[in-house]
Amino acid sequence: MCHALLVTILHNWNGHFCHSLPPLLFIFSYKKFPFRRFILEKQNSRNTERGKMGSNAKGRTVMEVGTDGVAIITIINPPVNSLSFDVLFSLRDSYEQALRRDDVKAIVVTGAKGKFSGGFDITAFGVLQGGKGEQPNVRNISIEMITDIFEAARKPAVAAIDGLALGGGLEVAMACHARISTPTAQLGLPELQLGIIPGFGGTQRLPRLVGLSKALEMMLTSKPIKGQEAHSLGLVDAIVPPEELINTARRWALEILERRRPWVHSLHRTDKLESLAEARKIFNLARAQAKKQYPNLKHTIACIDAVETGVVSGPRAGLWKEAEEFQGLLHSDTCKSLIHIFFAQRSTTKVPGVTDLGLVPRQIKKVAIVGGGLMGSGIATALILSNYHVVLKEVNDKFLQAGIDRVRANLQSRVKKGNMTNEKFEKSISLLKGVLNYESFKDVDMVIEAVIENVSLKQQIFSDLEKYCPPHCMLATNTSTIDLELIGERIKSRDRIIGAHFFSPAHIMPLLEIVRTKHTAAQVIVDLLDVGKNIKKTPVVVGNCTGFAVNRMFFPYSQAAILLAEHGVDPYQIDRAISKFGMPMGPFRLCDLVGFGVAAATASQFVQAFPERTYKSMLIPLMQEDKNAGESTRKGFYVYDKNRKAGPNPELKKYIEKARNSSGVSVDPKLTKLPEKDIVEMIFFPVVNEACRVLAEGIAVKAADLDIAGVMGMGFPSYRGGLMFWADSLGSNYIYSRLEEWSKQYGGFFKPCGYLAERAVQGATLSAPGGHAKPRM
Numbered sequence: 021m022c023h024a025l026l027v028t029i030l031h032n033w034n035g036h037f038c039h040s041l042p043p044l045l046f047i048f049s050y051k052k053f054p055f056r057r058f059i060l061e062k063q064n065s066r067n068t069e070r071g072k073m074g075s076n077a078k079g080r081t082v083m084e085v086g087t088d089g090v091a092i093i094t095i096i097n098p099p100v101n102s103l104s105f106d107v108l109f110s111l112r113d114s115y116e117q118a119l120r121r122d123d124v125k126a127i128v129v130t131g132a133k134g135k136f137s138g139g140f141d142i143t144a145f146g147v148l149q150g151g152k153g154e155q156p157n158v159r160n161i162s163i164e165m166i167t168d169i170f171e172a173a174r175k176p177a178v179a180a181i182d183g184l185a186l187g188g189g190l191e192v193a194m195a196c197h198a199r200i201s202t203p204t205a206q207l208g209l210p211e212l213q214l215g216i217i218p219g220f221g222g223t224q225r226l227p228r229l230v231g232l233s234k235a236l237e238m239m240l241t242s243k244p245i246k247g248q249e250a251h252s253l254g255l256v257d258a259i260v261p262p263e264e265l266i267n268t269a270r271r272w273a274l275e276i277l278e279r280r281r282p283w284v285h286s287l288h289r290t291d292k293l294e295s296l297a298e299a300r301k302i303f304n305l306a307r308a309q310a311k312k313q314y315p316n317l318k319h320t321i322a323c324i325d326a327v328e329t330g331v332v333s334g335p336r337a338g339l340w341k342e343a344e345e346f347q348g349l350l351h352s353d354t355c356k357s358l359i360h361i362f363f364a365q366r367s368t369t370k371v372p373g374v375t376d377l378g379l380v381p382r383q384i385k386k387v388a389i390v391g392g393g394l395m396g397s398g399i400a401t402a403l404i405l406s407n408y409h410v411v412l413k414e415v416n417d418k419f420l421q422a423g424i425d426r427v428r429a430n431l432q433s434r435v436k437k438g439n440m441t442n443e444k445f446e447k448s449i450s451l452l453k454g455v456l457n458y459e460s461f462k463d464v465d466m467v468i469e470a471v472i473e474n475v476s477l478k479q480q481i482f483s484d485l486e487k488y489c490p491p492h493c494m495l496a497t498n499t500s501t502i503d504l505e506l507i508g509e510r511i512k513s514r515d516r517i518i519g520a521h522f523f524s525p526a527h528i529m530p531l532l533e534i535v536r537t538k539h540t541a542a543q544v545i546v547d548l549l550d551v552g553k554n555i556k557k558t559p560v561v562v563g564n565c566t567g568f569a570v571n572r573m574f575f576p577y578s579q580a581a582i583l584l585a586e587h588g589v590d591p592y593q594i595d596r597a598i599s600k601f602g603m604p605m606g607p608f609r610l611c612d613l614v615g616f617g618v619a620a621a622t623a624s625q626f627v628q629a630f631p632e633r634t635y636k637s638m639l640i641p642l643m644q645e646d647k648n649a650g651e652s653t654r655k656g657f658y659v660y661d662k663n664r665k666a667g668p669n670p671e672l673k674k675y676i677e678k679a680r681n682s683s684g685v686s687v688d689p690k691l692t693k694l695p696e697k698d699i700v701e702m703i704f705f706p707v708v709n710e711a712c713r714v715l716a717e718g719i720a721v722k723a724a725d726l727d728i729a730g731v732m733g734m735g736f737p738s739y740r741g742g743l744m745f746w747a748d749s750l751g752s753n754y755i756y757s758r759l760e761e762w763s764k765q766y767g768g769f770f771k772p773c774g775y776l777a778e779r780a781v782q783g784a785t786l787s788a789p790g791g792h793a794k795p796r797m
């Protein structure tokens with residue numbers, strides 16, 4: 021649990037997006053519209069293109085014309101009806117056919133299987149990002165297709181939205197002349213979470229439908245809204261239950277044709293736009309907030325710029341500006357990193373040798389938790405929020421009541437913030453039962469032990485669990501560091517033992533580190549993956565070792581900072597450089613937050629496990645002796661006022677001096693003027709080095725899992741793609757040579773591992789598969 025508290029704050033501060041877009045009679049002219057030419061060329065070479073367009077290049081639309089003269093165009097591209105190039109070409113073809121046919125009077129656009137569309141096909145971003153030859157340009161789709169064909173159509177079109185209309189999906193819907201939605205459909209422009217801005221006219225149409233402030237909020241936060249709210253904002257025109265969706269939409273389309281409903285071109289509405297003076301104020305405020313909250317990100321500002329251009333110079337100019345910004349952002353490191361994170365997050369549940377065996381997760385109905393402390397009560401909260409029955413066990417009434425009170429407080433804080441109804445509160449809390457013995461464990465499907473980090477206590481608990489729980493019951497521990505083999509030493513059914521390492525507060529933090537030993541049954545891993553999904557966590561499956569993946573990778577983070585401070589780097593400069601890099605806070609501020617007690621205990625575990633590469637310093641023990649123990653004592657590397665505002669500790673220099681003498685090191689004049697870039701590298705390259713070891717030993721299945729673990733567990737900036745993705749952007753050779761150079765000057769702490777050395781010699785990336793040990797099972 022060493023990083024439990026740390027991780028909470030980190031994540032909350034991270035601010036990453038883990039995890040917030042003319043009625044002309046159109047006569048098509050082949051010569052005038054290069055996009056048409058592009059499409060035809062693409063169609064001719066479609067077979068070759070298929071390979072390039074990513075795995076989703078199987079999409080299409082189908083059109084059915086009813087006796088009422090309404091053409092229903094349905095987008096079909098499972099699983100989320102994303103807009104692959106195939107779908108876009110086919111949508112255009114269907115539209116053109118509908119416009120040409122005399123028996124078609126009006127159009128309804130919808131998505132198959134209850135989903136309108138999840139937006140542009142993210143697997144096809146690679147095609148847009150280029151390669152050789154002519155590449156499709158989003159401007160062609162946005163202006164020549166969506167605006168000049170769809171919105172300008174001389175037959176009315178209505179979007180029938182169920183499930184989701186996100187990104188390009190909502191943008192297509194906004195180009196229709198009306199939108200009908202189900203109440204629970206999700207509508208949004210989440211493009212910024214991918215490092216781009218909406219590119220199919222979203223920056224122009226959304227503000228004209230919902231007003232500037234709401235549109236900016238929706239785009240900058242990437243958060244979707246539900247159909248009901250979309251209706252109250254004017255984004256959709258009517259709300260109906262799913263079974264009435266298509267019929268209402270087709271009737272609505274005919275009523276537009278008969279002029280009984282307005283024929284609205286969103287791009288040309290102005291009634292929702294604020295006055296120019298008011299708009300300027302909104303833009304200035306949004307820019308100031310974006311710069312403060314996301315200082316390293318350009319695309320937030322680009323989004324505001326595109327909206328502003330449309331408001332100041334008209335929507336057509338806005339569309340051009342949007343397309344220009346989109347095209348530029350596509351090639352940015354931020355976009356590439358965030359797209360990597362998008363897929364990496366979804367791939368953590370694909371575990372070779374486990375999830376490919378055809379195992380079906382068993383139903384887990386009732387879960388027991390041993391220990392009602394901060395972690396146990398957080399885990400209980402997460403479970404009851406997702407409708408699991410929970411038995412919470414403590415050793416006496418007082419502790420039990422405190423645990424239950426903590427669960428109640430966790431839920432109440434949701435009610436206070438308006439995120440939970442009283443009814444849901446009552447329902448959730450009714451699922452929790454407090455107990456003082458193992459009686460109620462006889463019919464549980466899973467137990468999570470969440471007591472203090474004491475090996476013999478845990479061993480005793482697991483012996484008891486084996487006695488009292490049914491034979492199918494999964495036996496999980498929430499330990500953050502202790503070897504699972506040791507915990508299960510006294511029991512027979514070791515195949516049921518698994519680590520369920522939650523990060524505090526467990527009901528909020530998104531990461532679940534699932535630890536398997538070589539005995540853990542694949543079925544048990546599949547079961548826990550399913551529980552993780554149900555309680556909305558991102559699981560990362562890792563092997564068993566001291567600190568597992570997250571804590572182990574990051575132990576050199578604070579050690580490197582202390583090493584640098586002892587060699588003469590100003591600690592506050594280190595924290596500033598690391599925060600600027602994008603971490604929620606620097607290592608010294610973090611240490612204060614976690615508390616010196618936890619920091620020292622964790623450090624000692626790593627010193628024991630990896631003595632050759634831990635930097636041993638007296639700095640923390642010396643400060644602890646004088647009751648400087650971090651934020652809880654209002655004195656640590658910083659001093660804290662009563663509002664928890666941190667300021668430099670004037671005595672810190674003295675302690676560093678003492679620690680330096682005790683380590684026998686001296687100030688290195690070179691380091692006293694260390695540039696920020698070097699500070700970042702000297703702190704993070706040892707972390708990369710340890711991550712390489714984790715990979716080489718098969719503790720992690722793939723580098724992308726470590727990227728997700730670092731982003732969700734430690735607050736590593738997602739817009740840098742995670743630790744290994746970022747490292748690969750610098751090159752294995754560069755990292756190796758720098759570590760080698762520092763290890764000669766400052767010792768074994770920096771010594772590059774064999775895996776890194778090998779990759780450097782080969783000129784290979786650190787993330788490339790192969791060459792490392794089989795996953796540990």
Ligand SMILES: C[C@H](O)CC(=O)SCCNC(=O)CCNC(=O)[C@H](O)C(C)(C)COP(=O)(O)OP(=O)(O)OC[C@H]1O[C@@H](n2cnc3c(N)ncnc32)[C@H](O)[C@@H]1OP(=O)(O)O
Binds near residue numbers: 140211
């Ligand atoms: C020009 C335009 O303005 C640009 C754009 O439109 S960019 C795209 C904007 N759209 C988005 O950002 C939406 C991204 N998707 C999501 O947020 C979520 O996937 C979702 C809300 C649609 C569905 O969530 P959920 O039901 O939990 O399923 P989830 O596991 O995320 O996705 C299911 C599968 O669909 C894939 N998928 C989801 N959205 C996709 C998309 N837009 N393109 C391609 N694949 C997509 C996922 O990768 C996943 O594939 P997998 O099963 O092989 O791992």
